[in-house]
Amino acid sequence: MRFWLIVVLFSFLASAQASDLTWQQAQQNKGGVITIQYKLNEPFLLSNDGVLEGLEYEMMIGFQRFLSKKYGVKIQYKWHEWQTLAEIFGQIQNEENAGDIGLDIISWTADRERNVKFSNPYFPDFQVLVTHRTNPTVLHEEDFSNPYSDYTAISVLGTTYDQNLKRIKEANQFGFELKYIDKSTQIIQEVAATPRSFGYSDLTRYLLALDQNWPIKRLNAFAMKGHGLGVVFNHNSDWDAPFNEYLASPEFARIKKGSVQRYFGSEFNAFIKNLSNHQDEEVVLLMQEKMFMDEELELNRQEVERQTRVKNLMLVIIAFAVVIAFFLFNRSWIKSKANKQLLEHQEMIEKQNEELIAVNQDKNNFIHILSHDLRAPINNINSISKILSADLKLEEGETKMLHHITTESQRLSDMVTRILDIEKIESRTIDxxxxxxxxxxxxxxxxxxxxxxxxxxxxxxxxxxxxxxxxxxxxxxxxxxxxxxxxxxxxxxxxxxxxxxxxxxxxxxxxxxxxxxxxxxxxxxxxxxxxxxxxxxxxxxxxxxxxxxxxxxxxxxxxxxxxxxxxxxxxxxxxxxxxxxxxxxxxxxx
Structure with a gap:
């Protein structure tokens, strides 16, 4: 009897936090209240002393202003927090909650769309495999099985991270074990703290962790590019129409640009734009990672210089102390202890510097290999198309197609040449x-x-x-x-x-x-x-x-x-x- 009372009470409380307001009713009444079923997921949605902020929060506040300005409809929100994505999906699938909106950097999948309705994407969905910086580097997918087939994969049960790991494990018959944690926001921290482990992370969180000098790196294998992140509605909801209209508006574009700069960093907007426009996402990502590595190397170089100055100053102070100690019962242990601490600290920094240089060299080598490997097939395509144009009697449409192939392959060849030019310039190898x-x-x-x-x-x-x-x-x-x-x-x-x-x-x-x-x-x-x-x-x-x-x-x-x-x-x-x-x-x- 007590169990059923608890179930009834939970259902009542959940329904009190839900809404059945439709967009049609909101237009007729010029307003209303809808419930946002959400989960905190920094930096998209976070709580600062109980006050919500982040890109998704500003996106939803912008939606209120959009409806008020364009349709004269004033919407109020009830924010209901959950701990898991499964709880959010459970609320959104309830037909009595047709006015609810689900929010938690949700990746579109065909299985999920059978249960809920997705908005158009408001942010790219790109997942990469990450591991500790000291673990072996992977340049091609065929290099992954040795040794990562014996590692532990960190994931969250039921997420797209989990689905992607299971998919590559089954498709390639890998032997790695799966370890589940409660929050996807903790995957990078868990990987960094667990020896012989790896896991999927969204590209945004990986780049932010890299910018904060976390000891991680990306495995150049099995990256997953999804349809995009969206909010979810009940299948009977009609709120997706005005929301998709809002996502396509200049108002949302301005809000997204400002939010990304505030919560992701000043250079992230340019990176996302390059990633969307560039023909080869791997090259753009390698360049961005190389920039972070160069910055970290420069910070470590500055830290070594600072430590050297501190060491020299300490040596002067210690020398002076030794002279005083000669007259004050010979306290020479001060110098020995201070020198030992300074040397240990400097050795630790030098070791980190060597690791960063090795990782940076891996990135440079991969860019070099990638560019050179692309040249041969591109030149072959160009040569074959020219031979066909010269030797065959073709119709006008076929000639245009061959000319297009020749032009595009030449453009790709020029792009590869320019990437090699940049590598040569940055390596400073001049005659x-x-x-x-x-x-x-x-x-x-x-x-x-x-x-x-x-x-x-x-x-x-x-x-x-x-x-x-x-x-x-x-x-x-x-x-x-x-x-x-x-x-x-x-x-x-x-x-x-x-x-x-x-x-x-x-x-x-x-x-x-x-x-x-x-x-x-x-x-x-x-x-x-x-x-x-x-x-x-x-x-x-x-x-x-x-x-x-x-x-x-x-x-x-x-x-x-x-x-x-x-x-x-x-x-x-x-x-x-x-x-x-x-x-x-x-x-x-x-």
Whole structure:
């Protein structure tokens, strides 16, 4: 009897926290109350001294404002917290709760959609395998079974993390054991604290942990890209229509951008945009991880320097103390104890530094291997398509398809080349500089682009002074002006002109490449030399941009000890002016 009383009481309390208000009724009444069944999941939804905040909280408050502004409907929320996702699903599936909304960074799956209704995605769903930084690195899926087949997988029962682990275990007959914990927010902490373990984490939480210097790394295997994160409704609910309309609105875009910057970090918006726009998510993710590793290496280098300064200061203090101790009963143990603590601390930092350098080298090697492995098949595709176009008698539609294959494979080959350029620049592997004939090199580059310019009826005008030499490498200088001229043609309208000129200014030589394109805004000028930055201006002939060209230009000019500036007026055009110190007279004849 007591058991049934408890069940009835729980059902009454649960229904008191639910709502059956429909969107149609809310429009008729100009308002109403709906219940949000939620679970805390930092940084999407968190409680700060009892006050809710986070991206999902701000998203729901924005939904209230959206309904009030567009439809004149004023909605109030009842927030009901649960401890598990299963409890939220149990509430949402109840037909009496048709007005409820479920909130807990919920990944869309076909099985789940049979029980609840999903909104459109409001955030990417990307899951990666993580493990402790000292565990073996995995570059390919075939390398995973040894040794990770004998490790323990950390997960939460019934989640998509759990489903993904079971799927790869069954598909590949892996022998790893599953260990379940209560909260998905604790998976990374559990993996970091448990030897010989790994587990799935969403990409957001992994990058935040990496930015906070957690001793973890990503296994380059079995990454899962889902449909996206959404909120859930009862199958009889009609609230999904206004909510999906809100997700597609400029109001939500502004709220999402601000929330991501507040709760995920200032660079996360740019990373998510790059991840969405880039053709190869693995390359973008590797670059982001490499940035975090570089930052951590720099912090450790600074810490070693600080410890060295502290050590030197302590040595001075200890030496002074020894002199005093000679007269105060010889207290030399102070110096021995202080030195021992400092040495142990420094050894620990140096060990961490070595581990970070090894992980960073793994990332560099993988980028190098990935880029080189891509080159051969891309070049084969390009060659075969050209042979077919030349040897076969094809119809017009088939010819266009082959031409498209040739163009796209060439673009992929160019992207791989640019990634290798970045690797070469960042590795600082440069040879001995030689005199470079600027006039001859610029004339050659202009000639190389004559066909591309003619295709858009663009004229390339040159005013090049003969006998202008600088010290450098032909390859570096070629890449600088090849990229600048390529951009000028790409963003110039039809039947315009591009002007290339050289000019002596004191002991320097200035090279100007000026176009008559749309110009570059001040906001774009601030970020245009960063990697993977796609600017506001669009190519006039439908050409593609991977956001690497100007980054490569800036780095090469830095290696050549030159200067680069941009002069641009919107609607009139852009000029990139590069200046180098002229080579001494006695080396031009070498």
């Amino acid at each position: 001995e500089y030689q005199p470079v004939d600027l006039g001859k090199l610029l004339a050659e580059i202009a000639k190389n682009f004559s066909s591309a310019a003619a295709a858009k009826s663009i004229s390339i005008e040159t005013d090049l002074e003969e006998g202008t030499y600088i010290m450098g490498l032909d390859e570096f200088v070629f890449h600088v002006f090849d990229n600048l001229l390529s951009n000028a043609i790409k963003f110039s309208p039809l039947k315009k002109s591009i002007y290339i000129s050289t000019n002596r200014v004191g002991e320097d030589i200035e090279i100007s490449i000026r176009d008559e394109g749309p110009g570059i805004s001040e906001a774009d000028q601030v970020k245009m030399f960063h990697k993977f930055q796609v600017l506001t201006a669009k190519a006039t002939g439908g050409e593609q941009s991977n956001g690497l060209g100007l980054s490569i230009v800036s780095k090469y000019i830095g290696l050549l000890e030159g200067n680069l500036r941009c002069e641009s007026t919107l609607g009139e055009g852009t000029a990139f002016i590069v200046s180098f110190q002229a080579a001494p007279q006695d080396v031009k004849k070498l």
